[in-house]
Amino acid sequence: MKSEIIAVGTELLMGQVINTNAAFLSEELVGLGYDVYHHSVVGDNSVRLREMIELATGRSELIILCGGIGPTEDDITRDVLADYLGEPLVLDEEGDKKIKAYMNALGRSITENNLRQALIIKNGRGIQNPTGLAVGTFYQRKDKTYLVLPGPPSELKPMFFDEVVPLLKKMLPQKEFLTSRVLRFFGIGESQLVAELSELIAKQNNPTIAPYASPNEVRLRLTVKTNTGSEAMELLNQKEKLIMEKVGEYFYGYGEKNSLAQETIAALKNEGKSIAVAESLTAGLVQSTLGAVPGASAVLLGGFVTYSNEMKMKLLGVSEKLLEEHGAVSKECALAMARQTQNKTGADYALSFTGVAGPTEVEGKKVGTVWIALATKEGETVVKEFHFQRDRQYIQHSAMMNGLNMVRKYILAAKNK
Amino acid sequence: MKSEIIAVGTELLMGQVINTNAAFLSEELVGLGYDVYHHSVVGDNSVRLREMIELATGRSELIILCGGIGPTEDDITRDVLADYLGEPLVLDEEGDKKIKAYMNALGRSITENNLRQALIIKNGRGIQNPTGLAVGTFYQRKDKTYLVLPGPPSELKPMFFDEVVPLLKKMLPQKEFLTSRVLRFFGIGESQLVAELSELIAKQNNPTIAPYASPNEVRLRLTVKTNTGSEAMELLNQKEKLIMEKVGEYFYGYGEKNSLAQETIAALKNEGKSIAVAESLTAGLVQSTLGAVPGASAVLLGGFVTYSNEMKMKLLGVSEKLLEEHGAVSKECALAMARQTQNKTGADYALSFTGVAGPTEVEGKKVGTVWIALATKEGETVVKEFHFQRDRQYIQHSAMMNGLNMVRKYILAAKNK
Structure with missing residues (x-):
């Protein structure tokens, strides 16, 4: 009609x-x-x-x-x-x-x-x-x-x-109706995702596959036209299986209204684990994003925003010597921030962010250089260097998303051990 | 045309x-x-x-x-x-x-x-x-x-x-063109602003006056049609003066892309003052919003996210006795959080937020109950209770905006002393 x-x-x-x-x-x-x-x-x-x-x-x-x-x-x-x-x-x-x-x-x-x-x-x-x-x-x-x-x-x-x-x-009843399913991916760009799925997309018909990029993630919307709900589910399940075979490692959740923060909170809740955060370049973005999820208080203890070196020393007890030797944008500083945050809060996981959000270089390190560290109550640590692009807000957002994913992946890996 | x-x-x-x-x-x-x-x-x-x-x-x-x-x-x-x-x-x-x-x-x-x-x-x-x-x-x-x-x-x-x-x-040159000016207001709702300006709006012609509400603020766009830029400026200035006579106390800045966070950072920079923040219900929102403003590092030292009572004690040294006697959502707790944050960071201004973001009551206090405190290096304090409406995110946003405005107003008042 x-x-x-x-x-x-x-x-x-x-x-x-x-x-x-x-x-x-x-x-x-x-x-x-x-x-x-x-x-x-x-x-x-x-x-x-x-x-x-x-x-x-x-x-x-x-x-x-x-x-x-x-x-x-x-x-x-x-x-x-x-x-x-x-x-x-x-x-x-x-x-x-x-x-x-x-x-x-x-x-x-x-x-x-x-x-x-x-x-x-x-x-x-x-x-x-x-x-x-x-x-x-x-x-x-x-x-x-x-x-x-x-x-x-x-x-x-x-x-x-x-x-x-x-x-x-x-x-005005219509015989056929549409049903949609949204799959969310992190860690893969839209063009790469489309390239990986090029055959599936070329042959797409019912369901159709439509990719949508938003900052630091890609969604795929599968849409099927059927006469019954059960037929829709079956066709969507089949197509999803084929997609997952190609790009399943980047999949993190379902739904138009989902987010990596929600999935991270859910993963923590599932395991009964708590998290604390120390943020330099992200300046509270990670904690506020987690805190905006209803029910976050069950897992988010809180943490620190240590924008300046002085605050990294005063609030977190990062040593002056470390900062002098390695700088604030360093593996060592990220590890110290995460470790100290875990000590001070007693959280199961402590996540730290330090880097250069821009607009200007810091300590001779390029805009977009970011170190993220994770320290666990059991004394394990993970630390990773990133080089993000674009403007200040995009760099902060990229750091947040990668940090959340680091926690989520760590929990999943620990679970599957 | x-x-x-x-x-x-x-x-x-x-x-x-x-x-x-x-x-x-x-x-x-x-x-x-x-x-x-x-x-x-x-x-x-x-x-x-x-x-x-x-x-x-x-x-x-x-x-x-x-x-x-x-x-x-x-x-x-x-x-x-x-x-x-x-x-x-x-x-x-x-x-x-x-x-x-x-x-x-x-x-x-x-x-x-x-x-x-x-x-x-x-x-x-x-x-x-x-x-x-x-x-x-x-x-x-x-x-x-x-x-x-x-x-x-x-x-x-x-x-x-x-x-x-x-x-x-x-x-395709046109003889007359439009020039716009945006005035931003905080602390007054759209309907009240329109009521205060009802006569001006009823008689509006050139410039026209159009109000736009966004979360926790109202913008007024004045638009004038003229043949020359200087004529436009004159007409806009005249109309702005009439508006300011009515609602000037709520005005905080110009421009479509401005924000209360930007104006707060600017006010701090102007005076060469630093700020630190302790956030409970806002969970980092205040610091990340300030931190998203380019150049924030000149004034934003950092601070704490103390979501749980345990963190208020561990990270900020709020006493167990205070929390038992008054609860976390209290004047006393807000003041202690601000005072301790000022002590620990040495900032010129320390701002604290504690309250109930929802979805459920805390300590028998209704969702939307919020205490905000400001402590200065000179030992002065301001503390205020709020009762915000709507959902979790709106309550967090309302708290942030009112806290930022508390700092901005304090600086302006100190300057005019």
């Missing part, structure tokens, strides 16, 4: 707001089995919006409008569509009640503009808004379906998942 | 890529004085792309196409436009040379597909690509102008700034 998305709002045409709704809706619609052939943006202008609706009606069967259903004068979407369809606007009772209750609770008087948000197109069906006041509309006539949705993503998304998906599945 | 933007790429219609190019180009075009009335997205389909070009030609004078000029078979934009215009494609010499030199340097053979990227529309003008191989095209006929640009933002943006802006200014 041909569908298209029309976003309404002058702020989009001014470039003040990025049209993320079109991408969100497209991904969900494609997942439900609809074809999306056009995205459009028009401003809060009734002539151009009406022209757009006419054009869309001529070429698509499912037309989704989002934005322009709020309380102000320039929210014209529902009015223009109703006018085009030759239908009056009517009050949605549930939406009307909700607005009145909300305004009463705030002790504010109810204006006509507030109530505009409860208007829907006659002979259409109101779509309730779980996180806002503006009511959406679902309207069908012959083979054309119109959906009117709110513009703010915080309202659009809950309304879409809670109300629109069940409605579409019931009113 | 009416302009519109057509983005080409099936990945956009699948929702795999967000159309950030449209927002980027719009903002720049509007700044140059053009009106943008439509954004559209079509897939890599020559029939629908041609229909789109026809439609745009009928309603706009400046038509910008982006995406679909790479080396592969599905990069069809230049072919479809050339066909529509009835012009053949010709090789751009400079682009051709660049591709050959690039492939030779890599030791790779040159394929026909590689050279496709140097094709431009006859009677048009090639636009060189500073960060890639695909050449753009500028084509004029009668009152219609077409621009063909690459899809990857990393190629589009440099090409736009380096090549397209001078070309547009020369070939």
Whole structure:
């Protein structure tokens, strides 16, 4: 079924707001089995919006409008569509009640503009808004379906998942639907991953394989079109197996919302181990990234940020002699930082980071030079030198990711011993 | 002059890529004085792309196409436009040379597909690509102008700034242009800021005033349309003065790319002061945010992440008795953490954070309860209790922003004494 998305709002045409709704809706619609052939943006202008609706009606069967259903004068979407369809606007009772209750609770008087948000197109069906006041509309006539949705993503998304998906599945069911699985990889670049999988990608069909690079990692999204969920699982499992044979050593986890930090925390939790960190060039990035994972407190003890040499001596007791002989950006300093952090905290694992984040060289060492060390409670140590590229933030991020992976790999290796 | 933007790429219609190019180009075009009335997205389909070009030609004078000029078979934009215009494609010499030199340097053979990227529309003008191989095209006929640009933002943006802006200014000059100024505010919500400025906003014209909320801060963008830069400055200065009279106490800095962390670092640098931090609930977020600012090493000594009570005792020497009597989420603990951090590091300012980031209560204290303390080298202390809302990450971010502002305000007050 041909569908298209029309976003309404002058702020989009001014470039003040990025049209993320079109991408969100497209991904969900494609997942439900609809074809999306056009995205459009028009401003809060009734002539151009009406022209757009006419054009869309001529070429698509499912037309989704989002934005322009709020309380102000320039929210014209529902009015223009109703006018085009030759239908009056009517009050949605549930939406009307909700607005009145909300305004009463705030002790504010109810204006006509507030109530505009409860208007829907006659002979259409109101779509309730779980996180806002503006009511959406679902309207069908012959083979054309119109959906009117709110513009703010915080309202659009809950309304879409809670109300629109069940409605579409019931009113416009598609035989085939898409199922996706995301595999995450660390330690391999996008071009190398694509090269390793070139045969699989060339022959890709169902599932398709799409690589996405983000800083210091690559995701592969497998997408399969089937009639049943069990058939989807089977095809995805088969393809995943082939991928893992080629690049499994770099795989670290599943899911669009996963991260190396989450997997590291999970690995520590599984083994009942704690971690402490000493950070020079990363300046707290590693600890804050771990600390942002819910439940991190079960494994993250804490640690040190020792940005300056003075702090490495004062807080960690790294000796002046060591710093003079080897410098702060050295194997010896990284090892001392990790060892001292383990001593001072008693953590099962202590991780240390020292290096040059830039923009300028330190101790004659190039920007991007980084030493990372791991010290365990049992007295073992691992230490590694890296040479990262790009800017300050990328170097800090690269150091963090490699450090986390060092811990994760160590735990996995210890487990498999 | 009416302009519109057509983005080409099936990945956009699948929702795999967000159309950030449209927002980027719009903002720049509007700044140059053009009106943008439509954004559209079509897939890599020559029939629908041609229909789109026809439609745009009928309603706009400046038509910008982006995406679909790479080396592969599905990069069809230049072919479809050339066909529509009835012009053949010709090789751009400079682009051709660049591709050959690039492939030779890599030791790779040159394929026909590689050279496709140097094709431009006859009677048009090639636009060189500073960060890639695909050449753009500028084509004029009668009152219609077409621009063909690459899809990857990393190629589009440099090409736009380096090549397209001078070309547009020369070939399609606009009398009036826009100038913007961004004012940043902390400690006031968007709705309160808008309420305080309601009269100014209601009467807004030239400059216009647009508020944007982001986590824990609000930006105001003033935009003025003038014929000269000096006139723009004068109008912006006048409007800024009126805004400052109302909400100046919350203003902290200028610019789209500024941040409270940058302004805090700048304030410390100005006074030649150093800072150290002890973080419990923020787990390193404050130090890593400061550490991400280039040049932070001049003022950020480092500090502690003391996530657990054990670490507060071991690393900071907070007494067991204090923790038993008052708990970790307390005025007393925050003060002890700040004071001990100042002692151990010798920093001019020591900042401490303790509280409940969630998802669960701690010591019977509600999620969002946070104490922040500041201790100075001179022995002064400031301590404050907060009750933040929302999720874990928002609570951590709120704590950080309020802590940074506490330092910034203290420095400003000390300076004005």
